[in-house]
Amino acid sequence: MTIDSRVAVVGLGYVGLPLAIAFAEAGLDVEGIDVSEARIATLRAGRSPIDDITDDRLQSALSGRLRVETQAEARVGEADAVFVCVPTPINTTKDPDLGPVLAAAGFLRDHVRSGQLLVLQSTTYPGTTMGPFREIVEESGLSAGGDFDLAYAPERVNPGDPASAARDVPRLVGGMTPAATTRAATLLSHINDRVVPLSSPDAAEMAKLLENIFRNVNIAFVNQLALLCERMGLDVWEVIDAAATKPFGFMRFTPGPGVGGHCIPVDPYYLSWRAREFDFVDRFIELAGDINLAMPRHVVDLVAEALNDRGLAIRGANVGVVGVAFKPNVQDDRNSPAAAVIAGIAERGGEVRFHDPHVPTFRDADGVVRDGVDLASLVDWAEVIVVVTDHRAVDWVGLYDSAQLVVDTVNSSDGHELTDRQVLRLGAGWSAGPHAMSERPASR
Numbered sequence: 001m002t003i004d005s006r007v008a009v010v011g012l013g014y015v016g017l018p019l020a021i022a023f024a025e026a027g028l029d030v031e032g033i034d035v036s037e038a039r040i041a042t043l044r045a046g047r048s049p050i051d052d053i054t055d056d057r058l059q060s061a062l063s064g065r066l067r068v069e070t071q072a073e074a075r076v077g078e079a080d081a082v083f084v085c086v087p088t089p090i091n092t093t094k095d096p097d098l099g100p101v102l103a104a105a106g107f108l109r110d111h112v113r114s115g116q117l118l119v120l121q122s123t124t125y126p127g128t129t130m131g132p133f134r135e136i137v138e139e140s141g142l143s144a145g146g147d148f149d150l151a152y153a154p155e156r157v158n159p160g161d162p163a164s165a166a167r168d169v170p171r172l173v174g175g176m177t178p179a180a181t182t183r184a185a186t187l188l189s190h191i192n193d194r195v196v197p198l199s200s201p202d203a204a205e206m207a208k209l210l211e212n213i214f215r216n217v218n219i220a221f222v223n224q225l226a227l228l229c230e231r232m233g234l235d236v237w238e239v240i241d242a243a244a245t246k247p248f249g250f251m252r253f254t255p256g257p258g259v260g261g262h263c264i265p266v267d268p269y270y271l272s273w274r275a276r277e278f279d280f281v282d283r284f285i286e287l288a289g290d291i292n293l294a295m296p297r298h299v300v301d302l303v304a305e306a307l308n309d310r311g312l313a314i315r316g317a318n319v320g321v322v323g324v325a326f327k328p329n330v331q332d333d334r335n336s337p338a339a340a341v342i343a344g345i346a347e348r349g350g351e352v353r354f355h356d357p358h359v360p361t362f363r364d365a366d367g368v369v370r371d372g373v374d375l376a377s378l379v380d381w382a383e384v385i386v387v388v389t390d391h392r393a394v395d396w397v398g399l400y401d402s403a404q405l406v407v408d409t410v411n412s413s414d415g416h417e418l419t420d421r422q423v424l425r426l427g428a429g430w431s432a433g434p435h436a437m438s439e440r441p442a443s444r
């Protein structure tokens with residue numbers, strides 16, 4: 001059996017960099033390759049561009065078995081196995097943009113050699129590995145399954161959650177042949193305690209999409225429940241906490257200002273696009289997308305409602321946004337719902353500033369770039385604060401002690417002493433004074 005000890009990782013982002021470092025720490029020789037010269041320069045300077053890898057950890061990998069190179073410098077032909085971890089975005093009409101995957105396949109076409117194992121790791125629709133990815137690499141004259149092994153092995157890391165990168169999180173692998181599956185699984189077992197083999201790359205591609213669409217659909221479901229709770233005078237957070245006491249058959253999802261990041265708002269469209277080739281409309285995906293995409297507009301409406309309560313309009317109001325990263329405790333602001341919230345407020349005439357301890361500058365959905373400000377001056381300046389992301393590093397006590405009016409989209413006000421109608425919570429309505437219960441509408 002082939003003993004693979006030299007690995008190349010193509011694409012050194014949130015997925016590829018941790019993978020490359022994990023392999024290097026496991027004692028394999030690793031060549032990390034990226035198309036971006038700026039990224040390679042940053043890495044060579046020992047600065048980690050992602051939250052979950054410390055500079056120290058990067059530097060010790062670089063002084064050990066990891067080297068990082070631009071595509072022009074790369075010697076990918078020397079590797080036994082190549083993992084491809086490039087982005088899989090969608091375009092403005094929400095169709096898959098396979099550009100980076102196809103470019104990486106083209107790079108491998110020019111460098112692949114007989115005997116190598118190629119593993120695609122980017123999240124994508126079923127049929128990518130065996131279809132366009134394979135076809136481009138085979139333009140080299142070498143054939144998959146004969147001259148080189150081919151497999152798909154999705155990534156499960158959840159940035160900001162170190163437990164998701166732990167060895168005991170099982171990995172899925174589907175090879176084109178049983179030999180490819182075994183070979184990829186053997187390699188991944190250096191860094192994962194359990195590798196789950198699947199019958200094909202297509203099955204592994206579909207399993208990864210199932211995981212992410214499951215999240216998207218359930219988030220949409222609780223977002224819709226939040227809107228209903230607002231109308232019925234119920235507190236969706238109380239309702240969810242109550243349901244979550246059931247020890248079986250229930251999984252807790254929470255509402256919010258929308259979904260963001262590289263995965264949840266993007267990956268479902270890979271499947272709905274592919275489904276149409278089979279004359280199949282995936283209504284769950286379309287519906288969940290519709291509901292989640294509408295949430296930022298609802299947040300803008302809540303801001304209008306909060307200001308209206310004080311006899312004010314959005315037009316001309318100073319609106320402070322707290323948190324623009326797409327989720328707590330990370331600097332990743334890709335596809336953040338904050339972009340649509342800020343643009344929506346600005347389009348209605350509001351003046352917007354933001355504070356985020358992890359994000360120094362932020363581009364809204366209309367392309368306007370703003371620099372962040374410190375929390376105290378934001379609270380001082382704003383007539384209303386909108387909480388979009390509840391980072392641990394925000395001084396919540398300071399915020400709720402001093403802000404006069406807050407729209408809280410993530411229940412960050414829970415546990416704080418609030419005055420009557422100080423906070424308007426998504427899915428729950430106004431913060432309550434002692435007699436507030438009687439103000440709620442009776443059930444209709």
Ligand SMILES: NC(=O)c1ccc[n+]([C@@H]2O[C@H](COP(=O)([O-])OP(=O)(O)OC[C@H]3O[C@@H](n4cnc5c(N)ncnc54)[C@H](O)[C@@H]3O)[C@@H](O)[C@H]2O)c1
Pocket residue numbers: 010011012013014015016033034035036039085086087088100101103104107121122123124155156157158159262263
């Ligand atoms: N971020 C996550 O939480 C996560 C989790 C699981 C799976 N995924 C999937 O993993 C894939 C990578 O996502 P990411 O978040 O790491 O992306 P990223 O944008 O953080 O990193 C991708 C890197 O690939 C480089 N790149 C782009 N095209 C290239 C090419 N042709 N050759 C070499 N390098 C190239 C970019 O410069 C960048 O450094 C995506 O398919 C994504 O859906 C992401």
